[in-house]
Amino acid sequence: MKREEIERLREAVSCAAILEQAGFAPDMKESTRRAVKFRRGAEIIIMTHGGRGWFDPLSDAKGDVFSLVATLENVGFVEGVRRVAALCGYSPSSPAWHDTGERMPQASVLDRWEQRKRPKPGSDTWRYLCWSRALPGAVVRHAVQAGALREGPFGSMWAAHTDKDGAVSGWEERGPDWRGFASGGVKILFRFGAVAPIRLCVTEAAIDAMSLAAIEGVRGGTLYVSTGGGWSPATEAALRQLLSDTGAQLIAATDANTQGERFAERLRVLSDEMSSDWLRLRPPADDWNAVLQERSEENAKTEDGRRRAASPSTASRVAAPG
Secondary structure, eight states, rough: HHHHHHHHHHSSSSSSHHHHTTEEEEEEOOOSEEEEEEEEEEEEEEEEETTTTEETTOOOOOOHHHHHHHHHHHOOHHHHHHHHHHHTTOOOOOOOOOOSSSSOOOOOOOOHHHHHHHHHHHHHHHHHIIIISSOOOOHHHHHTTTTOOEEEEGOOOEEEETTTTTEEEEEEEEEETTEEEOOTOOOOOOOEEEOOEHHHHHHEEEEHHHHHHHHHHHHHTTEEEEEETOHHHHOOOHHHHHHHHOOOOOOOOOOSSSSHHHHHHHHHHHHHHHHHEEEOOOOOSSSSHHHHHHHHHHHHHHHHHHHHHHHHHHHHHHOOOO
């Protein structure tokens, strides 16, 4: 097949078509316009570039529609091209994203970060973090003072990913009705805590990193980090650099699910390669924020029970003669 024909095939067949025929389904709750998450059981593939590209967040696998077929069906490139050609008439039921009009030129990642306000008590973002996510105000204040948080649109939170020099490369976006990552940004690590750690706790989301910090009382000598749900070469390089510079114990504090276990295994392999101590710290709920919210609800019920128990004696004292 000629190169021109291969290029036409690449444009004609979306990765969504391959994924859907292979039994994957889009997870719209965890998808964005630019990155659509597909699931097949415990397997995850992220589709990018409008269906022209893909990557596996738990490995280094990525590429175009041909490499996707080769990966999923364990065939060579030539056979992959043949199978893609057979799908030219297939129309996938891909998510319908609606354009909102002409797009303006986008400012740089750093400019967009600097243009956003820092969260403060009473703001929508502060209420989202402290009320909806049960993060203690002291932890949020600590993260704000460290320059790690910004207010996103509609009460959402931006949590910075930075390189070893502290330069912002992108940010995790989380809100009541939204989750994603900065357009044009690069996932490295969200960092919260000690500069020269003896413990390095790795989570999958910035909110989980701060939640674990809250549960542990922001333990001294600990750096809480988040990979943002991915495992990019930049993320792995940053973890290797931290372990090399500090000799810290590597703690896999990832979610208590299949994806979290796969992340934990990658961290164990990394710790072996770096000759560092390794520990699996598994949350008793799905993730650390769920644990924090459960504890917050239990504490609220306990406090409410104490107030109810105190009411009769208080009332009797007030009503007693003399």
